[in-house]
Amino acid sequence: MRALRETVAGRLPRAGRAVLVCVPGLAAVAALVLCVLGVERAVEDGGRGTVTRSAGHRAARPAIVPRERWLGDARPARAPARYGAPVVAVFVHHTDSPNRYDCADVPRIIRALAEGQTRARLFDDIGYNFLVDRCGTIYEGRGGGVDRPVVGAHTQGFNQRTAGVAAIGTFTAGVPVPAPMAEAIAALAAWKLGLADADPRRTARLVSSNSLSRFPAGAHADFQAVSGHADGYSTHCPGAALRAELPAIRERAAALQGRTSARAAAARPG
Numbered sequence: 001m002r003a004l005r006e007t008v009a010g011r012l013p014r015a016g017r018a019v020l021v022c023v024p025g026l027a028a029v030a031a032l033v034l035c036v037l038g039v040e041r042a043v044e045d046g047g048r049g050t051v052t053r054s055a056g057h058r059a060a061r062p063a064i065v066p067r068e069r070w071l072g073d074a075r076p077a078r079a080p081a082r083y084g085a086p087v088v089a090v091f092v093h094h095t096d097s098p099n100r101y102d103c104a105d106v107p108r109i110i111r112a113l114a115e116g117q118t119r120a121r122l123f124d125d126i127g128y129n130f131l132v133d134r135c136g137t138i139y140e141g142r143g144g145g146v147d148r149p150v151v152g153a154h155t156q157g158f159n160q161r162t163a164g165v166a167a168i169g170t171f172t173a174g175v176p177v178p179a180p181m182a183e184a185i186a187a188l189a190a191w192k193l194g195l196a197d198a199d200p201r202r203t204a205r206l207v208s209s210n211s212l213s214r215f216p217a218g219a220h221a222d223f224q225a226v227s228g229h230a231d232g233y234s235t236h237c238p239g240a241a242l243r244a245e246l247p248a249i250r251e252r253a254a255a256l257q258g259r260t261s262a263r264a265a266a267a268r269p270g
Contacts, residue, residue: 081144127153136180157213
């Protein structure tokens with residue numbers, strides 16, 4: 001994997017301070033490698049972060065543990081959250097960290113991940129909007145409000161109009177993806193995409209902001225509404241096993257939004 005220049009958010013011009021991160025995390029766990037990211041232009045809306053509310057296919061908001069739970073007593077300074085247009089795609093990642101953890105220890109694990117990003121590499125906040133553990137618990141990651149279109153720092157070139165969800169663990173070929181984790185990712189995608197009435201099974205057109213992604217800056221690219229990190233950047237993330245689960249996650253998310261399954265729609269007469 002080629003080395004990328006790292007840019008500290010505070011040194012960027014105002015229009016481009018959203019930092020994309022994929023960093024080595026857990027100080028207490030050796031050989032942690034996170035998905036490599038870069039620098040994303042932030043679209044500001046005057047701090048309002050307005051989300052388009054649709055009366056269409058809305059899913060229930062799943063339980064989300066607030067970031068204060070994993071921050072503990074730590075209160076690191078961070079730049080104000082930046083907001084973009086409504087979220088129309090979700091990028092799924094894995095943290096490439098050990099799988100056999102106690103779910104009760106996840107707040108400490110996330111705190112270590114965040115410290116690896118904010119202290120070691122001087123980023124302004126954890127990059128992922130959400131993290132999901134193997135027990136199916138969803139955690140708020142990057143600050144700014146879980147129901148608002150916070151510009152994350154998770155997928156090089158494609159942080160606008162997207163949310164980054166990190167599965168805590170390593171999900172290479174042959175590694176089982178825990179059913180509670182897959183269900184939680186589906187529930188989160190159903191709710192987050194439903195805020196803009198986006199169908200998890202359809203595609204979303206995004207514009208690349210960084211030529212270090214798979215697409216040159218300014219190019220339009222079509223992604224599945226629930227995609228893996230590797231769709232936007234040359235990486236193995238989120239691992240072959242988790243990537244293989246994405247079609248089922250899309251279908252489950254659509255069902256949670258109350259949408260007719262593709263199979264049922266095809267079988268319907270007329």
